[in-house]
Amino acid sequence: MARKTIVEDCDILVVGGGMAGTGATFEARHWGRDLKIICVEKANIDRSGAVAQGLYAINCYMGMQWGENQPEDHVRYARNDLMGLVREDLGYDMARHVDSTVHMFDEWGLPMMKNKETGRYQREGKWQIMIHGESYKPIVAEAAKKSADKIYNRIMITHLLMDETKENRVGGAVGFNMRTGDYYVFRAKTVIVAAGGASHIFKPRAVGEGMGRTWYAPWSNGSAYALPIEAGAKMTQMENRIVLCRFKDGYGPVGAYFLHLKTYTQNAKGENYEKKWYDKTTYVMGSHATCSGAWVSGPEDIAPPEYFWGYNRMTTVEGLFGAGDTVGGSAHKFSSGSFTEGRLAAKAAVKYIEEEKAKDINVSDKQCEDFKDIIFKPLENYTVGRNEITGGTVSPSYISPIQGLQRLQKIMDEYVGGISYNYMTNENTLKRGLELLDWLQEDLEKVGAEDYHQLMRAWELKHRTLTSQCVTEHTLFRQETRWPGYYYRGDYMKLDDENWHCLTLSRRDPKTGKFTMEKAPVYHIVDEKEKKEAS
Numbered sequence: 001m002a003r004k005t006i007v008e009d010c011d012i013l014v015v016g017g018g019m020a021g022t023g024a025t026f027e028a029r030h031w032g033r034d035l036k037i038i039c040v041e042k043a044n045i046d047r048s049g050a051v052a053q054g055l056y057a058i059n060c061y062m063g064m065q066w067g068e069n070q071p072e073d074h075v076r077y078a079r080n081d082l083m084g085l086v087r088e089d090l091g092y093d094m095a096r097h098v099d100s101t102v103h104m105f106d107e108w109g110l111p112m113m114k115n116k117e118t119g120r121y122q123r124e125g126k127w128q129i130m131i132h133g134e135s136y137k138p139i140v141a142e143a144a145k146k147s148a149d150k151i152y153n154r155i156m157i158t159h160l161l162m163d164e165t166k167e168n169r170v171g172g173a174v175g176f177n178m179r180t181g182d183y184y185v186f187r188a189k190t191v192i193v194a195a196g197g198a199s200h201i202f203k204p205r206a207v208g209e210g211m212g213r214t215w216y217a218p219w220s221n222g223s224a225y226a227l228p229i230e231a232g233a234k235m236t237q238m239e240n241r242i243v244l245c246r247f248k249d250g251y252g253p254v255g256a257y258f259l260h261l262k263t264y265t266q267n268a269k270g271e272n273y274e275k276k277w278y279d280k281t282t283y284v285m286g287s288h289a290t291c292s293g294a295w296v297s298g299p300e301d302i303a304p305p306e307y308f309w310g311y312n313r314m315t316t317v318e319g320l321f322g323a324g325d326t327v328g329g330s331a332h333k334f335s336s337g338s339f340t341e342g343r344l345a346a347k348a349a350v351k352y353i354e355e356e357k358a359k360d361i362n363v364s365d366k367q368c369e370d371f372k373d374i375i376f377k378p379l380e381n382y383t384v385g386r387n388e389i390t391g392g393t394v395s396p397s398y399i400s401p402i403q404g405l406q407r408l409q410k411i412m413d414e415y416v417g418g419i420s421y422n423y424m425t426n427e428n429t430l431k432r433g434l435e436l437l438d439w440l441q442e443d444l445e446k447v448g449a450e451d452y453h454q455l456m457r458a459w460e461l462k463h464r465t466l467t468s469q470c471v472t473e474h475t476l477f478r479q480e481t482r483w484p485g486y487y488y489r490g491d492y493m494k495l496d497d498e499n500w501h502c503l504t505l506s507r508r509d510p511k512t513g514k515f516t517m518e519k520a521p522v523y524h525i526v527d528e529k530e531k532k533e534a535s
C-alpha cells in the first residue's frame, strides 16, 4: 500500500508534550526567537502524560523567597532518599530554578491555594504546595502551543534519526500518526526527548481485567529510555526502579488524601499501622523518587568535569537532550521540576545551535525509507498471518501486542525480581532473564498489529522490552542491595558502600545490540565544602 510521508525540517524537535516537553517548547521560543520549534506528542498535549487528569499538589517548590527551603535542602533530601546516589549538580540546578516555574504557573492562571494567615502558597508537607489542579495540563499546554511553530498530536515517535556526516550526532526522529497511518519524518538539528517514564515492564499486582490500574500512568511506555538507548546514549541507575506502596484494591489520588485531608491507612485490624510501627522502621522511602534515565551533562558552573561535556542536559549523543523522567541521576523533580528541566534543556539546545554545533547534518532519504519499512511491519505481519487462523485469536505466525506484553511481564516478574518473587532476584535468574529477553526481542519481529492503535501498542511493547533489557543489565551489574523494598539481590543482601557507592552506567552498542557497563563516581557537592572546612 502506498503510504503518505510527511517531512518536516526544524531546529528543535521536542518528543513528548508532557510536563518536561511543554517546558522545553516554551523555553526554546524564549531563547530561540527565530528557530523552528516542533513538539510531537503521542496523545494530545491538552491531556497527556502523567499529569493528564490534573494534580492536587505541586510536589516540588522551594519557597526561597520566604526562606522556607533552599536548593541545598532539596539536594540533601533527594540524596538521603536515594541512599546517597544522586547527581547533585542536576538536582541543585533544577531546585534553584523551580520556584520561577511555579510563579509562572500562578501567572498563567493555575489556581493556587493560599495560606490565609501568611498569604503564602499553602504548604502540606515540606516540599508540596496545594493547587486546584484539574486544568494544570491544559494550562501548560497552552504555553507550549503559543510557543511552538507546530504541535503534532497523535504521533508516536518510534526511532531517532542519526546524522550521517558526524558519528554519534542526532539528526531527528521518525514516527507515525495513529489516526491516519501517515509516516512522519522530522529532520532536526537538536532533539529533546521528554517522553515520560516506564510503567508495566513488571507484572502489576492487579492482573487480567485490572492490569491497567497501576499507579504510574499506564501510557508511560519507556520511549523516554528506549529512544536514547537505541541511539547509543549512556544510561544511568536503570536498576533504580520504584514500587509504589499505596493501599490494597484501590486506586486514587492518595497523595492528596494523606496530605490535605489528613487521612491515614489501616491494616486489617483497623490499626494505624504506620504510627504504630513508626519507631521500628529504619528506612522508608518517601514519595515517588527514582533516578533511572539518560546520563546527561550537568550545568557548567557546578558540574564536576566527569559530569560536564558542554551543554546542560545533553546526553552522550551529540545534539540529543533529555528532560523530566528521561534524565537519570536526579530524583524528586515531579511536575514543576520536570517542566523546569525541560526549560533548562531547551536553553542549552538553543545554545548548541547558536554555537554552530549542528552544522551540516545529513540524514539520507534511505535512512528514512528504511525506518518506514520497519515501523509498519507489524501491520503486514498481521495481514499475512491472520489467514492462518481458523478459529480464536492465536496465530502460529505472529504474537499480538498484549500477548507480548504478558510475556515481557512474566520474564521481568520471575527473573528480575517482581512482585510474585517478593522483589527477590540473583545473578542466575538475571542471566536467564537476559536470555529470555533476547528471545523475546527476536520474536517481536513477528508482532502483529490489526490497526494503527495496535501498531502503537506494538511499538510501546518494543520500547518497554528494550528498557527492560537495560534494567536487567543494570540490576545484574550492581552487586548489592541498595534499595531494600524496591528489590533485593538474594546473592548480595547487604549494602556495600565500599564497592558500590557509585552510579552505574550502561551503553548499548547500536550495531551489535550488546550492553557494556561501567561505574561513575558520586560527587557530594552540597555540604562538601563545609565538611572539608570542619576537618
Ligand SMILES: Cc1cc2nc3c(=O)[nH]c(=O)nc-3n(C[C@H](O)[C@H](O)[C@H](O)COP(=O)(O)OP(=O)(O)OC[C@H]3O[C@@H](n4cnc5c(N)ncnc54)[C@H](O)[C@@H]3O)c2cc1C
Binding pocket: 015, 016, 017, 018, 019, 020, 021, 040, 041, 042, 043, 048, 049, 050, 051, 055, 056, 057, 058, 059, 060, 155, 156, 157, 158, 194, 195, 196, 197, 215, 216, 217, 219, 220, 221, 223, 224, 255, 323, 324, 325, 326, 333, 334, 335, 336, 338, 339
Ligand atoms: C499518578 C501520578 C500522580 C502524580 N502526582 C503528582 C503530584 O501530585 N504533584 C507533582 O508535582 N507531581 C506528581 N506526579 C509526577 C509528575 O506527574 C511527573 O513527574 C511529570 O509528569 C514527569 O514529566 P515528564 O514530562 O517527564 O513525563 P510526562 O508528563 O508523563 O510526559 C511524557 C509525554 O510524552 C508522551 N510520549 C510518550 N512516548 C511518546 C512517544 N514515543 N512519542 C511521542 N510522545 C510520547 C506522553 O504521551 C506524555 O505526554 C505524579 C505522577 C503520577 C503518575
